[in-house]
Amino acid sequence: MAGQLITGKIVTPEGVLDDGWIHVDGTRITAVGTGTPPAADRTTAAAWVVPGxxxxxxxxxxxxxxxxxxxxxxxxxxxxxxxxxxxxxxxxxxxxxxxxxxxxxxxxxxxxxxxxxxxxxxxxxxxxxxxxxxxxxxxxxxxxxxxxxxxxxxxxxxxxxxxxxxxxxxxxxxxxxxxxxxxxxxxxxxxxxxxxxxxxxxxxxxxxxxxxxxxxxxxxxxxxxxxxxxxxxxxxxxxxxxxxxxxxxxxxxxxxxxxxxxxxxxxxxxxxxxxxxxxxxxxxxxxxxxxxxxxxxxxxxxxxxxxxxxxxxxxxxxxxxxxxxxxxxxxxxxxxxGLDTGRLAAGKTADVVLLDETLQVAGVLRRGEWVARG
Incomplete structure (x- = not known):
């Protein structure tokens, strides 16, 4: 599967997925799950993964x-x-x-x-x-x-x-x-x-x-x-x-x-x-x-x-x-x-924040594109 994966503790509307992943293709989240993730062009790991x-x-x-x-x-x-x-x-x-x-x-x-x-x-x-x-x-x-x-x-x-x-x-x-x-x-x-x-x-x-x-x-x-x-x-x-x-x-x-x-x-x-x-x-x-x-x-x-x-x-x-x-x-x-963001779920816009164990920002994905970290 093309696109990219983000793994970690995923905070979804249904709860926290401890062994979770989200798949992003273009500007959208295409899938969210646990366990063995699908193949992707790029994988990024974080302690916590939350919506932008x-x-x-x-x-x-x-x-x-x-x-x-x-x-x-x-x-x-x-x-x-x-x-x-x-x-x-x-x-x-x-x-x-x-x-x-x-x-x-x-x-x-x-x-x-x-x-x-x-x-x-x-x-x-x-x-x-x-x-x-x-x-x-x-x-x-x-x-x-x-x-x-x-x-x-x-x-x-x-x-x-x-x-x-x-x-x-x-x-x-x-x-x-x-x-x-x-x-x-x-x-x-x-x-x-x-x-x-x-x-x-x-x-x-x-x-x-x-x-x-x-x-x-x-x-x-x-x-x-x-x-x-x-x-x-x-x-x-x-x-x-x-x-x-x-x-x-x-x-x-x-x-x-x-x-x-x-x-x-x-x-x-x-x-x-x-x-x-x-x-x-x-x-x-x-x-x-x-x-x-x-x-x-x-x-x-x-x-x-x-x-x-x-x-x-x-x-x-x-x-x-x-x-x-x-x-x-x-x-x-x-x-x-009334925005199509704010939740990590399939079909939502790929606005994602990666946090480390201390809840410091480790990465930002906006509309499916990684923000350059200054």
Whole structure:
């Protein structure tokens, strides 16, 4: 049989195949099994074999941001994360005036067309000034029908984060869903009663749960309690061990389960580029010891996380098992985006990550092609 084999502990939808193999021909996985594998042109072995990671919230990397008009910067950011096992991502944009976002989306459109990225995620400008984090509060605004339409018309907007308490937010959720985008709740100061109508209207993602939102309180659950407890909502977790403690990650992931837990990086341009001063939108971000904060304050400004590190942290620091980590980094985000990836099964796109015994990346196969390791 032509093609190539990958052997090791294969994490499949049915469980872990300890003596497993997958056969890849072209861009597809053609077979998955155990025991004696079929003949192939090439065989590659690894300790663990998992689906390619899917990051639905990523602002950049390698010193480059997805806000750049330079195609080389976009490729640099994508390549930085691909080296760490991310085979699919959404390019996240921070809050800017709507006309400027329209221009940025137009630049990213060609990179979606050529398969480099899967679409655009707009984190704002429809956010709460009280929970703005690293978003410029002067830019924030309530959603209106014309603004939402302009953004959707600009290109492949796959997800939009908004605060449900803003005037027009519930109507905006309906408009986004009708337009084929995911409506996400985040950067919000809403109480529970203001969050639930947005979920009823079709919001299905919690943007970096706990971060950028009103804290959980035993008499007022707020957005954290409302979103975490609603089975219709998938919850993003930034598992860099800075944004969230392992205990909080464990509590949230255990309650949400494999069907609703999604790991994201929220990575900024500093990812893979070292400490220093960087720009996020129009704000200056200081990165010290790998932790980005808004200049002059202590507000976290994204992260320098990669998906392989998030995977390891979930297993080693938070105590979840490897199948749960696979679900959170691949299967669930694939389902959210409606992608033919995220699982190691016959007929699926051949996006595969090889991990060694310590869960470090040993190889990345994207669309059936090995990624050159830097």
């Amino acid at each position: 990671f899917i990051d639905i919230h990523c602002h950049g990397g390698g010193g480059a941001a997805f806000t750049s008009p330079n195609p080389d910067d976009i490729r640099t950011a994508v390549d930085t994360h691909t080296q760490h096992g991310t085979t699919t991502l959404l390019a996240s944009l921070v809050s800017r005036p709507v006309p400027e976002l329209v221009e940025q989306i137009a630049v990213l459109r060609e990179h979606v067309t050529d398969g480099l990225i899967a679409g655009v995620h707009l984190e704002g400008p429809f956010l709460s000034a009280a929970r703005c984090g690293a978003h410029d509060p002067a830019i924030l605004m309530p959603p209106d029908r014309d603004s939402v339409a302009a953004l959707l018309d600009a290109g492949p907007v796959r997800m939009v984060t908004l605060a449900p308490e803003l005037d027009g937010a519930v109507d905006a959720v309906k408009q986004l869903v009708d337009g084929g985008s995911i409506a996400a709740v985040g950067h919000t100061d809403a109480i529970e009663s203001l969050v639930l109508p947005a979920v009823d209207a079709g919001a299905t993602v919690a943007t970096h749960l706990f971060n950028g939102m009103r804290p959980l309180h035993h008499r007022e659950p707020g957005p954290i309690g409302a979103l975490l407890d609603d089975e219709r909502v998938s919850v993003e977790l930034i598992v860099d061990l800075v944004h969230l403690s392992p205990t909080i990650v464990r509590l949230a992931a255990s309650h949400a389960g494999a069907d609703r837990t999604v790991l994201v990086t929220d990575a900024i341009s500093a990812t893979g580029a070292g400490d220093g001063d960087y720009r996020l939108g129009e704000l200056i971000v200081e990165v010290r010891d790998g932790v980005p904060t808004v200049q002059g304050g202590n507000s976290l400004a994204g992260s320098t996380l990669t998906m392989d590190a998030a995977f390891r942290n979930l297993v080693k620091a938070c105590g979840l098992d490897i199948p749960a980590a696979v679900a959170a980094t691949a299967s669930r985000p694939a389902d959210l985006l």
